[in-house]
Structures are given as C-alpha cells and as structure tokens.
Amino acid sequence: MTWPVILLACSVAVTSAQVRVFDLAGRAVDPLASAHSQPTVFIFTRTDCPISNRYAPEIERIHEEFRTSRIAFWLVFVDPNESPEAIRSHVSEYGYGMGVLRDLGHALVRLTGVRVTPEVAVFVPSASEPKMVYRGRIDDKYVDFGKERPQPTTHDLERVLKAIVEGKSSKAETTHAVGCFISDLETR
Amino acid sequence: MKAGSPDSKLRLVAWLFASGVLAFASDATNLSTPIPSLNARTVVGVRLAVSSFAGFNLQQGRASPTPTALINGGGVTFNKDIAPIIFKNCAPCHRPGEAGPFPLLNYGDVKKHAAQIAAVTHIRFMPPWLPEPGYGDFVGQRRLTDGEIQAIQRWVQQGAIEGDPKDKPRAPVFVEGWQLGKPDLVLKISRAYELPAHGDSGRDVFRNFVVPVPASSARNIKAIEFRPGNAQIFHHANILVDRTESSRRLDGQDGQPGFAGMDLEIQSDHFDPDSHFLFWKPGTAPSAESDGIPWRLERGTDLVLNLHMRPDGKPESIQPEVGLYFTDQRPTKFPMLLQLENDRALKIPPGDKYFVVTDDFKLPLDVELLAIYPHAHYVGKDIQGFATLPDGKRKSLIWIKDWNFDWQGVFRYQQPVSLPKGTTLHMRWTYDNSAGNVRNPNNPPKLVVAGNQATDEMSHLWVQVLPVNTSQLKVDPRMILQEAMMRHRAAQDPSDYMAHFNLGAAMQAMGKPEEAIEEYRRVLDLRPDDAIARNSLGAALQSMGRIDEAIPEYQRALKARPDYFDARYNLGSALLAGGKAEEAAAEFAEILTAKPDDSDAHANLARALAMQGKMVEAGAEFESALRVDPQNADAHYGLGRVFAAQGDLSRAVVEFEAALRIAPSSAGAHSDLGTVLAMQGNFERAVSEFEAALRIDPELKEARDNLERARAKLARQN
Numbered sequence: 001m002t003w004p005v006i007l008l009a010c011s012v013a014v015t016s017a018q019v020r021v022f023d024l025a026g027r028a029v030d031p032l033a034s035a036h037s038q039p040t041v042f043i044f045t046r047t048d049c050p051i052s053n054r055y056a057p058e059i060e061r062i063h064e065e066f067r068t069s070r071i072a073f074w075l076v077f078v079d080p081n082e083s084p085e086a087i088r089s090h091v092s093e094y095g096y097g098m099g100v101l102r103d104l105g106h107a108l109v110r111l112t113g114v115r116v117t118p119e120v121a122v123f124v125p126s127a128s129e130p131k132m133v134y135r136g137r138i139d140d141k142y143v144d145f146g147k148e149r150p151q152p153t154t155h156d157l158e159r160v161l162k163a164i165v166e167g168k169s170s171k172a173e174t175t176h177a178v179g180c181f182i183s184d185l186e187t188r
Numbered sequence: 189m190k191a192g193s194p195d196s197k198l199r200l201v202a203w204l205f206a207s208g209v210l211a212f213a214s215d216a217t218n219l220s221t222p223i224p225s226l227n228a229r230t231v232v233g234v235r236l237a238v239s240s241f242a243g244f245n246l247q248q249g250r251a252s253p254t255p256t257a258l259i260n261g262g263g264v265t266f267n268k269d270i271a272p273i274i275f276k277n278c279a280p281c282h283r284p285g286e287a288g289p290f291p292l293l294n295y296g297d298v299k300k301h302a303a304q305i306a307a308v309t310h311i312r313f314m315p316p317w318l319p320e321p322g323y324g325d326f327v328g329q330r331r332l333t334d335g336e337i338q339a340i341q342r343w344v345q346q347g348a349i350e351g352d353p354k355d356k357p358r359a360p361v362f363v364e365g366w367q368l369g370k371p372d373l374v375l376k377i378s379r380a381y382e383l384p385a386h387g388d389s390g391r392d393v394f395r396n397f398v399v400p401v402p403a404s405s406a407r408n409i410k411a412i413e414f415r416p417g418n419a420q421i422f423h424h425a426n427i428l429v430d431r432t433e434s435s436r437r438l439d440g441q442d443g444q445p446g447f448a449g450m451d452l453e454i455q456s457d458h459f460d461p462d463s464h465f466l467f468w469k470p471g472t473a474p475s476a477e478s479d480g481i482p483w484r485l486e487r488g489t490d491l492v493l494n495l496h497m498r499p500d501g502k503p504e505s506i507q508p509e510v511g512l513y514f515t516d517q518r519p520t521k522f523p524m525l526l527q528l529e530n531d532r533a534l535k536i537p538p539g540d541k542y543f544v545v546t547d548d549f550k551l552p553l554d555v556e557l558l559a560i561y562p563h564a565h566y567v568g569k570d571i572q573g574f575a576t577l578p579d580g581k582r583k584s585l586i587w588i589k590d591w592n593f594d595w596q597g598v599f600r601y602q603q604p605v606s607l608p609k610g611t612t613l614h615m616r617w618t619y620d621n622s623a624g625n626v627r628n629p630n631n632p633p634k635l636v637v638a639g640n641q642a643t644d645e646m647s648h649l650w651v652q653v654l655p656v657n658t659s660q661l662k663v664d665p666r667m668i669l670q671e672a673m674m675r676h677r678a679a680q681d682p683s684d685y686m687a688h689f690n691l692g693a694a695m696q697a698m699g700k701p702e703e704a705i706e707e708y709r710r711v712l713d714l715r716p717d718d719a720i721a722r723n724s725l726g727a728a729l730q731s732m733g734r735i736d737e738a739i740p741e742y743q744r745a746l747k748a749r750p751d752y753f754d755a756r757y758n759l760g761s762a763l764l765a766g767g768k769a770e771e772a773a774a775e776f777a778e779i780l781t782a783k784p785d786d787s788d789a790h791a792n793l794a795r796a797l798a799m800q801g802k803m804v805e806a807g808a809e810f811e812s813a814l815r816v817d818p819q820n821a822d823a824h825y826g827l828g829r830v831f832a833a834q835g836d837l838s839r840a841v842v843e844f845e846a847a848l849r850i851a852p853s854s855a856g857a858h859s860d861l862g863t864v865l866a867m868q869g870n871f872e873r874a875v876s877e878f879e880a881a882l883r884i885d886p887e888l889k890e891a892r893d894n895l896e897r898a899r900a901k902l903a904r905q906n
Contacts, residue, residue: 054501093502146308
C-alpha cells in the first residue's frame with residue numbers, strides 16, 4: 001500500500017482564538033501564539049507509540065539544526081490519559097529539548113487535521129492569521145505498517161523548514177504519515 | 189548464518205597403547221616409555237555452521253472459532269468477541285516486559301489502539317507470522333483467521349464497545365520471568381552494552397556477544413531460554429556454540445562489549461550440539477527438546493549471542509541472559525542441521541524484480557524433518573522450500589510470500605515430516621532488487637551480492653533433520669549426510685574450499701584418512717596459508733603414523749598463525765609421538781604460558797617429562813591438569829603410572845580407578861590396574877581387570893601375557 005503525496009491548493013488560515021491546549025502545569029495556552037511572529041512546528045506524539053519514539057533522535061536532530069533559525073518547536077501529546085509526570089519523564093528519557101503541550105480536547109488535532117503520531121504541522125506568520133504550510137510525515141522512512149525503508153529518501157519536514165528559512169515561497173503541502181491512530185484516543 | 193570457516197579445534201593425542209606396557213613380572217616398571225592416553229581423541233574437523241535451537245512451542249493447534257457476533261449478526265463487543273482473540277494472539281507479547289510496545293491486557297488497553305489494531309490485523313502485519321497457511325504445519329502458529337480479522341473490523345466500525353461484563357473472559361495469566369522455571373545455570377554478558385537511541389543512519393543494530401560457559405564438566409542441555417531484558421528492542425536472537433574461542437578474538441575491539449555483524453561464522457569441530465537451532469524471536473515460548481534429543485554443551489565452550497536489535501529512540505542498556513536447563517539424560521537421537529544455499533549465484537542486477545536463486549539436495553538416507561529456518565536479507569521477497577519425493581510427488585515445506593527479515597524465525601513442524609531416501613530438497617528464493625521494494629537497502633538500487641552486511645544478500649535454507657531407519661548403517665548417519673552435502677557443494681563449485689574442508693573432515697571422522705588428506709590438499713591448493721587446513725592435514729597424516737610428514741604441516745600452520753594453540757598442541761603431540769620429548773615439552777610449556785588452564789596441555793607436558801624420566805615434575809603436572817579438570821581421565825591415568833613407577837601402588841590403584849570411572853572402556857587402564865593389583869598380590873582382581881582389558885581390546889598383548897601370569901599365580905595360591 002503506498003500513499004500519494006497530496007498537494008493542497010491553498011493554505012489553511014486559522015483563528016488562534018479558537019484553539020486552546022495545555023502546558024504541563026495545566027494552564028490553558030494558545031498554541032499559535034508564537035506562530036504570529038515566527039515559524040512554528042508542532043510534532044504530535046504520545047508516549048506509547050513505537051514509531052513516534054523511534055523518531056525522537058531524528059526530531060531532535062532537526063530541532064538542533066534549526067536552533068538558530070528562530071523556529072518554535074512544540075511537542076504535542078495527544079493522549080489525555082497520560083499524566084504530566086509521565087510526559088515529563090518520557091521527554092527526559094528520549095532527550096527532547098523542546099516545549100511540551102497537551103492537546104486534551106484534540107483542538108489542535110482538528111485544526112491541523114493530523115491523523116497519527118508522529119505527524120507534524122508547520123505554521124508561518126501571515127498578514128492576518130498564521131497559516132499552515134505543511135502537515136504530514138517527518139520523512140518517508142515508513143511506507144506502511146511493516147513496510148519501512150532502511151533510510152528515508154526524502155526528509156519532508158527538514159525540506160519545508162529549509163525553504164522557510166531561505167525565504168522561499170512555499171506552497172502548502174500535505175503528506176501521508178504512518179503511525180499510531182489519534183482517533184483511538186478519547187478526548188476530554 | 190553461514191557455514192563457518194574451517195577453524196576446527198583439532199587436537200591430537202597420539203599415544204599408542206601398545207607402547208605403554210607395565211610388566212609386573214620384572215621389578216622395574218619401565219616408565220620411560222610414553223604414558224598412553226586413554227581417549228586418544230580422534231581428529232575430526234567438521235565445521236558446521238551452527239545455530240542451536242531451544243525450540244518454541246506455544247499454543248499448538250488452537251482452533252479459532254468464528255466470533256459469535258459474526259454468526260448471529262449481532263453487535264460485536266470486546267467482552268464477547270474481541271477479548272478472546274486479543275488475549276490469545278496479542279497479549280503474549282503485548283504485556284509489560286515483553287516485546288510488544290504497549291500492553292493489550294484489558295478493554296482500556298485495547299480501546300486505546302482499536303483502529304490501529306483493525307488496520308494492522310487487516311494487512312496481517314500483526315500478529316507477525318510469515319509462513320503461508322497450508323504450506324507446512326508449524327508449532328506456535330500465530331495467525332488470525334479471516335473471521336477474527338472481520339470481527340475486529342466490525343467491532344471498531346460499531347464503536348469499539350466493551351459489552352456485557354458477564355461475557356468477559358478471564359484475563360490471561362502469564363508466567364513472569366523464566367518461562368521454564370529457575371534455570372540450572374544463568375549466563376549473561378559480563379558488562380552491559382549501551383545501545384544508542386538511534387542506529388547508524390537509522391539502521392538496525394546487529395551485534396554479537398560472547399558468553400563463556402564456566403569450565404565445569406560437560407552437560408546435557410534439555411532446554412535453553414533467552415531473556416532479552418528489554419524485549420522491545422529485539423527482533424531475534426541466534427545462539428551459537430563456539431568451541432574454538434574464535435569469536436573471543438573479535439570481542440570488544442571497538443570499546444563496547446561484543447562485536448558487530450549481521451551473520452556470524454562459527455567454527456566447529458564435531459557434531460554435537462550442532463544439530464539444534466537455538467533461536468529466539470519475540471513471542472516464542474521456550475520449550476524443552478524432544479525426548480532423546482538433548483544437546484551436549486562441552487566444557488570451556490562459548491555461547492555467542494547473535495542479536496538483531498532495533499533502537500527504540502532512547503539509549504538502552506543491554507544485558508540479555510541465557511538460562512540453561514540440564515538433564516542427566518544423554519542424547520539418544522542425533523538430528524543434524526543441513527544447509528541448502530547458493531550464495532555464489534547472488535549477483536542481483538539493480539532493478540531486477542524477479543531474480544531467482546535455487547539449490548537442491550538429494551537425501552542419501554531416510555530422515556524426519558523437524559524444523560526449518562529460511563534466511564535472506566532485505567532484497568529477499570518470495571521464499572519457497574519444498575521436497576520432491578522419490579515417487580515424484582511435490583511436498584511443500586514452507587512458503588513465505590512476502591519475506592520480512594524482521595520477522596524471520598525457525599519454524600518447527602507440529603509433526604515430523606517424513607522424507608525418504610532419494611527425496612530431493614529444494615529452495616527457491618526470489619529477490620526484488622527494484623526501487624519498488626521499499627526495503628531495498630540501496631537507493632538507487634545497485635548490484636547486490638552475497639555477504640553478511642545489511643546491504644548484501646544471502647540465500648540459505650537450514651533444515652533440522654533426524655536420520656531414521658539407521659540400524660543397518662555402519663557409520664554415523666550424520667556423516668553420510670555431511671559427505672553427501674559437501675560433495676554436492678564441491679560439485680557445484682570446485683573452488684568451494686569449505687566444502688573440501690568439510691569433506692576432508694568427514695572422511696577423517698569416518699576413518700578414511702587418505703581421502704581426507706586429498707581433500708585438505710585441495711583446500712591448501714586454493715589457500716596455501718590456511719592454517720586450519722594445514723593443521724587438519726597434519727592431524728590426518730599423524731593419524732596414519734606419518735609423523736615426519738605431519739610435523740612440517742603443523743609448523744607451517746603455526747607460521748601462518750603463531751597463536752594457533754591447537755596446531756601447537758598437535759605439534760607437541762607429534763614430537764612426543766616421535767620420541768622428541770624435550771622439544772614436545774617446550775611446545776606444551778609455551779601453550780601453558782598463554783593458557784594456564786589447559787588441562788590437556790598440562791597432561792601432555794607431564795607425559796613429556798615422564799618420558800625424560802622426570803617423574804616428580806611429571807606427577808606435579810598431572811596434578812595441575814587435575815586441578816583444572818578433575819574429570820581429565822588421561823591425567824588420572826598418567827598420575828597412576830607415575831605413582832606406579834615410584835612404587836606407590838595403592839595411590840596408583842586409586843588413580844587408575846578414577847580414570848576408569850570416567851573412561852570405563854579404556855583397555856590400557858584396565859590392563860595397568862590389573863598389573864598394579866597383581867604387584868600387590870591381588871591376583872583375583874588382577875585377572876578380572878586383564879579380562880576386562882581384553883574384552884575391549886583382544887589384541888592387547890601385555891594384558892594377555894599378564895593374564896596368563898596372573899592366572900598361574902592364582903592357581904599356585906589355590
């Protein structure tokens with residue numbers, strides 16, 4: 001089973017006032033606050049998804065690569081039943097060095113349209129509201145469950161971020177990500 | 189896994205019984221004659237590539253009833269329909285401490301992954317099980333029925349409902365820890381290996397760990413259990429037996445325990461226990477070997493854990509354990525591993541979607557097929573093993589339509605498959621080296637050839653067979669299999685030096701040293717500096733008494749590999765057999781500076797000293813040999829002869845008796861015990877010892893002479 005890469009005709013403009021997620025202290029925050037002024041990456045994940053976890057070093061590699069580029073990275077945990085403590089120790093075990101959000105009501109999931117973990121959404125500032133320029137896989141290593149390339153042939157997230165940094169006009173794009181289904185999780 | 193290079197442990201104890209005569213008729217027992225060895229170890233150099241196999245045996249032949257909801261068309265619920273499927277097929281791995289990345293032990297667990305489960309079962313990614321149904325009936329088959337898959341689909345479509353609590357089946361109960369109970373011996377690698385969060389370029393990690401078996405006496409092993417520790421990162425483990433310490437040389441060279449490598453070459457010098465697969469994959473329960481088929485673990489051997497690990501995103505400390513379960517039962521049935529392969533045909537052009545490699549082998553005797561282990565890497569696609577029976581009928585042995593290296597395994601037949609003499613075994617492997625094969629390790633595709641890297645390929649089909657109807661055979665049936673297999677290999681490729689080496693070793697083991705010498709010389713024509721073949725050639729020559737020809741071969745082996753202790757040992761033995769005691773002593777002393785725990789080297793040094801008349805030193809060396817290995821029958825025997833020479837007859841008796849307890853069929857020890865008993869005046873027991881010696885070796889002249897003298901004395905006493 002292979003999945004076509006779908007190019008979106010237009011980008012998604014959003015109203016940040018609609019979306020509320022939570023930080024690890026339980027405070028409601030606007031996840032798109034940073035996206036008004038800088039490119040912002042959301043990486044959707046959960047603690048018990050093996051594909052997500054195997055991506056941790058690659059996610060951190062990309063995070064590190066763009067550290068000086070004023071890009072905001074957020075790790076978004078989508079399972080409301082994972083406690084802040086469990087998330088904290090997971091983040092430290094896997095060596096993540098980025099901000100953490102909890103999408104308890106899947107508001108950000110709905111807004112971005114992500115289906116699985118790991119999946120990413122990239123926003124850039126625009127005249128009115130932040131606009132989403134990419135949603136999908138980190139790279140094409142996983143083609144399907146049990147069908148995996150030894151190495152990715154395209155590094156989609158990295159490519160999109162490079163284009164943003166280089167100021168190239170990027171057309172909005174989505175790709176098919178392989179991972180653990182977010183729809184299996186109950187929301188609060 | 190690959191047939192090992194010929195690093196056989198060839199050790200020769202070349203003591204001729206006839207030369208070691210104690211004549212009680214004369215007062216001076218002549219101990220300047222060499223002290224014979226009890227168990228002149230035959231020089232056998234059969235390499236088998238080995239992976240022994242603890243077996244797995246779980247959930248045999250469980251029927252999978254169609255869930256009730258599908259029959260009566262009602263709503264599908266977890267409690268009624270889904271829990272039994274999950275508990276049986278998923279929970280064995282999806283529970284804490286096992287290979288599954290998350291638990292599936294109750295409704296909440298399963299609900300959290302419901303759509304995922306529907307998706308992965310639908311494409312049969314889970315539960316992982318490669319063989320196609322109907323092509324071999326295997327133990328531990330973990331494959332959902334179409335009805336079960338449909339039930340999961342419907343359950344998710346209907347909202348993944350929990351259902352009536354009274355329908356709920358009992359939660360599965362699992363044994364924690366060692367599945368077979370407390371092992372008799374637990375081994376683990378000496379220090380933990382630090383697995384990085386991420387493999388090199390994101391690839392899996394293949395690592396081998398050497399686990400020395402403590403030098404206690406040899407054991408019969410009825411079961412082996414592998415406990416990975418963190419099971420989630422392991423794809424499979426092959427446990428190999430290394431009797432030659434060949435893997436130790438590679439260990440730790442990169443600063444971490446173990447050494448890298450996807451497939452392993454292990455050298456081996458005799459058949460036991462190279463007849464068992466010792467294989468672990470997630471979810472396979474260990475089981476004891478079948479009745480009569482324990483395998484023998486010799487003392488001083490190493491177990492080598494060949495592990496396929498997948499980094500899980502965070503650093504992991506790896507220290508797997510191996511549990512050994514002993515039995516007093518000796519092996520009474522001797523299976524053997526046979527390998528079909530055609531690696532030299534592996535020259536797979538880039539872009540080729542259907543590259544076929546075959547091999548076939550005609551069985552020279554009746555066998556029962558017990559288990560099968562197909563092996564290829566990432567370009568492998570379609571794997572077929574089958575047999576053509578003597579009547580021309582085709583019998584499928586295994587078919588894997590979508591080969592996945594990650595889930596490879598040893599598959600054991602529910603019932604042994606009877607394959608009569610004249611059956612041809614076939615393997616037919618198809619490779620997809622196109623860019624369309626997502627597992628292709630090369631992007632863009634390039635020419636793939638045989639090798640043990642992830643970017644190379646292999647075409648191996650291992651089978652475990654048990655020779656049957658063998659009562660009429662005069663030689664070990666496994667030797668017949670080995671000879672036929674190696675002749676097949678050598679015919680396919682005359683430059684296959686391993687085939688010639690193995691053939692030579694089989695010939696030597698079957699008592700055909702001339703033919704063995706011919707085969708070893710073929711190896712050496714191809715590889716003049718092959719130290720192992722040189723050593724084997726020397727041993728074959730020496731076994732024919734051609735000591736003067738053997739010595740230069742050992743010397744050439746040592747020139748090629750100065751640290752080759754077995755060659756040095758054999759050189760020492762040859763020198764000793766040639767009466768060059770001083771030179772022999774120097775060789776054994778050199779071995780002992782490097783390997784002070786080599787009991788046999790102590791014993792042989794002792795013999796060399798005895799030959800020079802240095803009885804006190806000889807006695808001390810025999811005692812050193814026994815400190816290292818109290819079960820060294822040769823050393824007991826030699827020490828007995830030293831005591832006899834020193835006139836300490838009662839201690840001589842004790843030592844001869846000790847030797848005979850370990851090696852009861854030694855004619856020499858019976859004869860010498862008889863001699864010493866006669867010297868003590870115990871003619872009655874002496875007579876029975878001489879008789880025992882002659883039952884074993886009717887040609888033993890001194891026993892015959894002494895028996896007559898003892899009988900005469902006994903007659904005079906009465």
